[in-house]
Amino acid sequence: xxxxxxxxxxxxxxxxxxxxxxxxxxxxxxxxxxxxxxxxxxxxxxxxxxxxxxxxxxxxxxxxxxxxxxxxxxxxxxxxxxxxxxxxxxxxxxxxxxxxxxxxxxxxxxxx
Amino acid sequence: xxxxxxxxxxxxxxxxxxxxxxxxxxxxxxxxxxxxxxxxxxxxxxxxxxxxxxxxxxxxxxxxxxxxxxxxxxxxxxxxxxxxxxxxxxxxxxxxxxxxxxxxxxxxxxxxx
Numbered sequence: 001x002x003x004x005x006x007x008x009x010x011x012x013x014x015x016x017x018x019x020x021x022x023x024x025x026x027x028x029x030x031x032x033x034x035x036x037x038x039x040x041x042x043x044x045x046x047x048x049x050x051x052x053x054x055x056x057x058x059x060x061x062x063x064x065x066x067x068x069x070x071x072x073x074x075x076x077x078x079x080x081x082x083x084x085x086x087x088x089x090x091x092x093x094x095x096x097x098x099x100x101x102x103x104x105x106x107x108x109x110x111x112x
Numbered sequence: 113x114x115x116x117x118x119x120x121x122x123x124x125x126x127x128x129x130x131x132x133x134x135x136x137x138x139x140x141x142x143x144x145x146x147x148x149x150x151x152x153x154x155x156x157x158x159x160x161x162x163x164x165x166x167x168x169x170x171x172x173x174x175x176x177x178x179x180x181x182x183x184x185x186x187x188x189x190x191x192x193x194x195x196x197x198x199x200x201x202x203x204x205x206x207x208x209x210x211x212x213x214x215x216x217x218x219x220x221x222x223x224x225x
Contacts, residue, residue: 033213035215042215043156043199045213090155090156098203098213101156101158103156104155105154106153106155
């Protein structure tokens with residue numbers, strides 16, 4: 001089954017404790033992105049990647065890092081989480097630039 | 113001004129009603145347009161792309177007005193299962209950048225029995 005998976009689905013952590021949210025897709029897509037979704041603000045792109053070892057900042061990259069060592073994986077790293085990073089995070093992949101985005105199930109993060 | 117604006121609603125309509133949502137975008141260079149559907153606490157999923165000539169998929173009709181920079185979604189004969197948040201998505205492809213996929217904050221629809 002074609003899908004995008006994220007782990008963990010739910011996470012409660014404390015300020016400053018490094019965490020990683022994993023994302024994996026099995027559709028051989030070149031393009032992958034991370035978004036955060038907050039009430040009233042919609043989905044905002046954090047980082048995106050157009051291929052292995054090619055990543056770039058989206059609209060709200062501060063406080064986040066990503067890596068793309070393999071085509072299928074695109075982890076999101078919060079080196080020192082802060083409460084303003086409490087949000088719902090989605091990973092997405094697409095076959096082409098501007099193509100249909102396939103989203104993972106989301107990760108709900110609470111930073112205390 | 114937001115790049116993509118939608119009326120957040122909520123729209124509460126009875127079963128069988130026809131409902132329309134509009135979405136305006138600020139960048140005239142925008143090149144592709146989509147409607148996504150998001151159920152509560154779930155991931156967004158593509159509902160339909162929006163083509164210049166307008167397009168229809170069953171009970172759903174999408175239209176694009178480039179001159180006025182808005183897109184619309186019309187749902188006919190609403191079903192209870194149509195209850196969801198509808199996201200307007202606009203993509204401006206610029207210099208090979210994928211970052212310009214911009215989402216509206218969504219319009220919430222509840223179809224009542």
